[in-house]
Amino acid sequence: MWKLQASLLGGDEERQDDFLDDFNGSCPLSPLQRLYGFAGCLAAGLACMLLxxxxxxxxxxxxxxxxxxxxxxxxxxxxxxxxxxxxRMMLDTVRIYATAIYVGSVILALVCALLIHSKILTIIAIICEICALIWYSLSYIPFARNMVSELLVRLCDTEI
Structure with a gap:
């Protein structure tokens, strides 16, 4: 009842946090079950990528x-x-652009494959998806994106 009152009084931000907390708490798993779920889902994802x-x-x-x-x-x-x-972590200010590019490239790859049926565009979209995934993953490692950016600048610099 108090959540309804808070939303009526203008506590929309608090109500959003309550919704996300309720969403996280709707399936209480033990730490071991969470680890098994993580390992199973990751293994299935890697298997799909390899297959x-x-x-x-x-x-x-x-x-x-x-x-x-x-x-x-x-x-x-x-x-x-x-x-x-x-x-929340995907929409953090540090990685919002990486998330948007990654999600956009996933959608682009699926559109090229399912709707357009173009092999060349699909390959280009998959390459973009892989690059976006690497860049997105680097956003979780402190200073990794800066280091990769500087390395690329040094490698691609044409001045002698």
Missing amino acids: SLVVFARPIKFAIIFTFGNLLAIGSTAFLIGPGQQI
Whole structure:
């Protein structure tokens, strides 16, 4: 009842936090169960990504299986920290752009594979998806993106 009163009095931010906390608490798992869920989901995602290499000659099937594996691997961390915290971390100011580019490239890969049926566009979208996943993953390691950026600048510098 007090949550309803808070929302009526203008506590929308508090109500959103309560919703995410309720979402995290709706499936209470023990730490061991969370670890098993994480490991299983990550293993399934990595298996899908590896099995997608079998159908690499067919870029459309490859894109679907690879993207599904990608989403499973990213979603596996929700078992460890909860889906609400996962969403908060993805939308953090440090990694909001990396998240947007990653989600956009996943959607682009699926659109190219399922709707457009273009092999060349699908391959380009998958390459973008892999690059976006690497950049997104680097956002969780302190100073990793700065180090990679500086390394790329030094490697690609044409001045002698």
